[in-house]
Amino acid sequence: MESTTAQRRFPHVLAVAAAALLLGPLLLICSPSHAIEPLFDAHLHYRDTQAERFPPDAVARTLDENHIEAAIMMAPRASLIESLESSSQARIIPFLEIAQRLGRKMDWMYVEDLREQVEAILDRDAVAWRGIGELHIQADDRFAPSFEDLLELAVERNLWIVIHGDPAVIDHAYALQPEVRILWAHAGSYAYPSLVRDYLIRHPNMVIDVSMRNPRINPGGIIDADWFELFLDYPDRFLIGNDTFSLARWEHFTVLKDGTRDWLMQLPDNVARMIAWENGQRLFPAP
Numbered sequence: 001m002e003s004t005t006a007q008r009r010f011p012h013v014l015a016v017a018a019a020a021l022l023l024g025p026l027l028l029i030c031s032p033s034h035a036i037e038p039l040f041d042a043h044l045h046y047r048d049t050q051a052e053r054f055p056p057d058a059v060a061r062t063l064d065e066n067h068i069e070a071a072i073m074m075a076p077r078a079s080l081i082e083s084l085e086s087s088s089q090a091r092i093i094p095f096l097e098i099a100q101r102l103g104r105k106m107d108w109m110y111v112e113d114l115r116e117q118v119e120a121i122l123d124r125d126a127v128a129w130r131g132i133g134e135l136h137i138q139a140d141d142r143f144a145p146s147f148e149d150l151l152e153l154a155v156e157r158n159l160w161i162v163i164h165g166d167p168a169v170i171d172h173a174y175a176l177q178p179e180v181r182i183l184w185a186h187a188g189s190y191a192y193p194s195l196v197r198d199y200l201i202r203h204p205n206m207v208i209d210v211s212m213r214n215p216r217i218n219p220g221g222i223i224d225a226d227w228f229e230l231f232l233d234y235p236d237r238f239l240i241g242n243d244t245f246s247l248a249r250w251e252h253f254t255v256l257k258d259g260t261r262d263w264l265m266q267l268p269d270n271v272a273r274m275i276a277w278e279n280g281q282r283l284f285p286a287p
């Protein structure tokens with residue numbers, strides 16, 4: 001399948017190079033008005049340790065300055081979400097971060113009664129959590145009962161799950177719960193276009209955020225031909241993200257966002273619009 005596709009699209013590499021040569025100066029001239037914005041950020045974190053140094057009004061200003069008009073915000077507590085909702089113009093889509101709250105980053109899946117604890121939070125909080133994550137999980141841990149319980153809960157309650165993990169984890173999740181809606185963070189542990197393509201075909205209920213992947217997607221400032229082709233073939237399955245897992249990433253948000261914008265602008269307008277904004281709006285509509 002892969003080699004057939006590659007052969008069929010052989011001239012593509014040349015086309016990208018030619019487009020870059022022809023459009024490069026044009027894109028520079030047009031960049032302020034090129035219709036990339038607004039942006040939907042599918043991978044933000046906000047935690048207590050960040051809030052101390054980067055308060056909600058700083059987040060609000062950062063999102064505003066970077067044209068982030070809607071964002072998936074992963075946070076361990078409802079009060080963090082509420083503080084952002086009251087200070088930000090952006091639409092905040094809250095995802096519950098349970099790993100460090102109920103366990104540790106890499107062993108949360110062995111916490112007993114995890115499902116019950118998560119359900120208690122969901123039932124108690126005033127925030128309408130739309131998903132759970134980010135969940136770091138490696139292939140060896142994919143059979144942990146609490147992970148399987150969480151997948152079941154996600155389907156029952158119509159919640160998304162953000163998985164930062166190996167391909168085998170995704171396969172196991174869909175073997176158990178074909179309906180579960182997974183947001184595969186960073187295009188998975190092995191973000192090779194051929195592998196990603198295979199998983200998009202196999203798992204139609206999965207979408208991908210390509211946060212942290214700018215160096216692979218846009219090496220040297222020219223979009224990689226295989227990624228380009230993948231985005232054109234599956235424009236409705238990708239989202240961007242700036243992954244503010246650290247304070248420094250909130251503080252340098254604009255640089256990160258500009259790194260993403262650099263390759264979005266090399267895509268055809270309609271594809272860039274879908275990945276930058278429309279997919280997020282469609283998949284995570286306002287309640």
Ligand SMILES: [Zn+2]
Nearest residue numbers: 043134243245
């Ligand atoms: Zn993250």
